[in-house]
Amino acid sequence: MCLTDAPPSGPVSSGSHPVQDQSASSPYQNVNDFISNVNRFKIIESTLREGEQFANAFFDTETKIRMQALDEFGVDYIELTSPVSSPQSYEDCKTICSLGLKTKVLTHVRCNMEDAKKAVECGVDGVDLVIGTSSFLQKYSHGKSIEMIQKTALEVIEYVKSQGVEVRFSSEDSFRSDLVDLLTLYKAVDKAGVNRVGVADTVGGATPRMVYDLIRTLRGVVSCDIETHFHDDTGCAVANAHSALEAGATHIDTSVLGIGERNGITPLGALMARMVVTAPEYVTKKYNLKALKEVEELVASAVNINIPFNNPITGFCAFTHKAGIHAKAILANPSTYEIIDPALFGLTRYISINSRITGWNAIRSRCEQLGIKMTDDEVKEVTAKIKQMADIRPLAIDDTDSILHSYHIELQKKRELQEQQA
Numbered sequence: 487m488c489l490t491d492a493p494p495s496g497p498v499s500s501g502s503h504p505v506q507d508q509s510a511s512s513p514y515q516n517v518n519d520f521i522s523n524v525n526r527f528k529i530i531e532s533t534l535r536e537g538e539q540f541a542n543a544f545f546d547t548e549t550k551i552r553m554q555a556l557d558e559f560g561v562d563y564i565e566l567t568s569p570v571s572s573p574q575s576y577e578d579c580k581t582i583c584s585l586g587l588k589t590k591v592l593t594h595v596r597c598n599m600e601d602a603k604k605a606v607e608c609g610v611d612g613v614d615l616v617i618g619t620s621s622f623l624q625k626y627s628h629g630k631s632i633e634m635i636q637k638t639a640l641e642v643i644e645y646v647k648s649q650g651v652e653v654r655f656s657s658e659d660s661f662r663s664d665l666v667d668l669l670t671l672y673k674a675v676d677k678a679g680v681n682r683v684g685v686a687d688t689v690g691g692a693t694p695r696m697v698y699d700l701i702r703t704l705r706g707v708v709s710c711d712i713e714t715h716f717h718d719d720t721g722c723a724v725a726n727a728h729s730a731l732e733a734g735a736t737h738i739d740t741s742v743l744g745i746g747e748r749n750g751i752t753p754l755g756a757l758m759a760r761m762v763v764t765a766p767e768y769v770t771k772k773y774n775l776k777a778l779k780e781v782e783e784l785v786a787s788a789v790n791i792n793i794p795f796n797n798p799i800t801g802f803c804a805f806t807h808k809a810g811i812h813a814k815a816i817l818a819n820p821s822t823y824e825i826i827d828p829a830l831f832g833l834t835r836y837i838s839i840n841s842r843i844t845g846w847n848a849i850r851s852r853c854e855q856l857g858i859k860m861t862d863d864e865v866k867e868v869t870a871k872i873k874q875m876a877d878i879r880p881l882a883i884d885d886t887d888s889i890l891h892s893y894h895i896e897l898q899k900k901r902e903l904q905e906q907q908a
């Protein structure tokens with residue numbers, strides 16, 4: 487194993503990383519084993535719909551086409567902005583539909599006949615219908631009663647199905663909607679033959695427990711697939727997605743880097759990080775994880791943001807280890823302080839040695855990397871010198887290496903002198 491503080495182009499570590507084995511199964515089965523979809527979920531990638539609702543987003547046609555990288559990544563669906571939004575949105579929807587992607591193309595429209603007709607006209611594989619069901623949205627967004635919503639929904643669903651196109655019905659603001667209204671509506675649209683119903687935490691206020699309860703209840707009411715959509719206003723979007731899958735949801739909405747309305751939704755990368763730990767076999771087979779960084783860089787550049795430093799997987803320090811205690815153990819076995827093997831994503835780990843919290847084991851490894859031979863006591867002595875310097879100011883790898891080289895030269899001089907005197 488190598489050790490480095492160097493940038494990504496420098497030497498890299500290659501320690502093996504046994505991912506936790508989740509496959510050992512108990513002979514006793516539990517109802518949760520049948521309900522949970524953590525190892526068979528699908529992704530509806532909504533960067534080109536929810537993501538376009540991000541404050542900075544402007545996706546020109548060329549950028550939308552480049553987002554076929556998501557197809558190569560292996561998402562099951564991509565969702566596009568409503569074609570009624572603008573003439574260019576309509577044209578772009580048609581353009582993306584004509585690319586012949588493996589992933590199915592959806593567009594997201596209000597639950598009314600005019601919008602649904604425009605969506606079908608574009609040649610999409612599926613139409614995602616949405617309408618608010620909470621009292622807030624009934625009163626202040628569209629003014630429709632639950633009865634009116636159901637009547638319109640059934641007409642629109644019938645039309646979309648008659649066109650041989652997939653259809654999903656979603657209740658916006660599901661978690662603040664009346665449970666009886668919600669279940670009645672979902673039951674009716676399920677009976678009408680929707681492919682999926684959608685549950686949305688539109689304001690991001692739900693907790694994993696609330697999500698589990700609602701999805702588990704819904705799972706007993708409808709037989710179609712269940713899509714879920716989680717906003718991240720209270721930081722629960724990934725946990726809520728996991729909880730939804732445990733409760734029997736089949737599809738999770740994501741966007742690259744989580745971009746969306748306000749602070750966005752479940753990020754694709756963070757969901758991958760979560761799920762590769764929960765269901766390593768499924769995730770590594772199904773998704774081209776090594777393409778994640780490139781997709782994130784593409785989106786970050788398109789919407790003019792940086793990848794956050796603490797982003798799961800691709801944040802610049804996501805696989806950087808610094809404290810001496812951690813570094814020693816990581817060098818012995820990366821699983822000690824890493825739940826995810828960076829190699830799964832085509833990435834490498836780094837061990838930062840330029841600080842007062844480093845330890846002699848990490849420094850010894852750096853010496854080996856530099857081809858500097860020292861006894862353990864000598865490594866301990868030079869580690870103390872590094873710490874002394876790091877107490878005064880921040881160090882870069884070049885500073886640490888200089889301390890190591892100077893100390894080593896002095897050692898060599900001392901040895902030569904001792905040999906001459908002997």
Ligand SMILES: CC(=O)SCCNC(=O)CCNC(=O)[C@H](O)C(C)(C)COP(=O)(O)OP(=O)(O)OC[C@H]1O[C@@H](n2cnc3c(N)ncnc32)[C@H](O)[C@@H]1OP(=O)(O)O
Pocket residue numbers: 539568570571572595596597598616617618627628629658688747
């Ligand atoms: C939580 C979410 O993210 S849901 C998805 C949000 N996506 C979008 O808004 C797509 C982008 N939006 C747009 O381009 C525009 O808002 C359009 C084209 C949809 C509508 O534009 P406008 O006609 O100018 O209306 P405006 O945006 O001001 O208001 C929304 C209208 O849709 C109606 N509406 C809202 N939700 C629904 C619904 N689910 N079904 C039917 N009508 C709805 C509102 O009552 C309002 O109608 P009004 O014209 O009678 O007031």
Ligand SMILES: O=C(O)CCC(=O)C(=O)O
Pocket residue numbers: 536594614615616656657658659684685686687688689715717
């Ligand atoms: O259609 C959906 O399920 C979700 C719509 C949406 O973006 C939201 O409610 O936040």
Ligand SMILES: [Zn+2]
Pocket residue numbers: 536688715717746747751
């Ligand atoms: Zn949303």
